Amino acid sequence: MSTLVPNQVLKQHSIRRTNCRVDVLGEFITAQHALSQPDLERAIGEEYDRVTIYRTLTLYLEKCIIHKVLDDSGAMRYALCREECSTHAHDHVHFKCVVCGNTNCIESVQVPAIQLPAGYQLQEINLLMSGVCKDCG
């Protein structure tokens, strides 16, 4: 888990460096949990337009810098992809705490292999656990 640097990441993906992009990426690197657009708006202040943040998220999603994190909160959340995420075919394990509301990636847990019925083509697995996290317990 080497620490990412926004400027480097942007350069690697041939993305133009703008303040908004640097700050959004920085926020993801700093935060220990998945973020929604409203989360980001609160975090970086109202420095940038709502729309710009949405477009930044869409761009990062296309470039596989972040991935979607499912949640029942009504807002879509996103979290950094692990290094070497050329396809989105990886598996996600997340834990949502019902007390603090944060959703964290659980790196130490592997998604177990699952045998689907015949005829199904699996592309992605999204595993969300909810309960009380170690900080709120």
Place this chain on the structure above:
Amino acid sequence: MSTLVPNQVLKQHSIRRTNCRVDVLGEFITAQHALSQPDLERAIGEEYDRVTIYRTLTLYLEKCIIHKVLDDSGAMRYALCREECSTHAHDHVHFKCVVCGNTNCIESVQVPAIQLPAGYQLQEINLLMSGVCKDCG
């Protein structure tokens, strides 16, 4: 998997029988996939007010007749609980087809046991797989 009858279900849960409740429940029993409020509105026609359907969903959720199904579509989806769902501590396995957009419960697959790091208290597991379903393959 005995077939449910709306009237019986309502009586079992001491819920007043109204047209909207019967129709919503009937739609869940008929449908082979998870439904959102907009889905229901389309399915039952505009016979009932949007708000009434939302309140019906909330009621069924409290009574453990339906459960939430995660999805990245922007709208919350719901599906029937299996019989004997007194707590919401059960595990869900769902498959979302990227072609037809339907989300189905995969009854034949068990959620594997997962070992969480120390300090985490697990309440619920929500497993969503996406890909191509057997009808669209």
Place this chain on the structure above:
DNA sequence: CTGTGTGCAAACACTTTGCAGGTGT
């Protein structure tokens, strides 16, 4: 300089709340 990013305005989609009147048991 040129393609691309940004802010603003507006619209769209999903969900919740308050209240007055109607309905199930």
Place this chain on the structure above:
DNA sequence: ACACCTGCAAAGTGTTTGCACACAG
């Protein structure tokens, strides 16, 4: 008869789109 359900109106929240101007490379 009474509690509870419904429809309407309105507002709250999350997200998308179109356009003119500004900026990075």
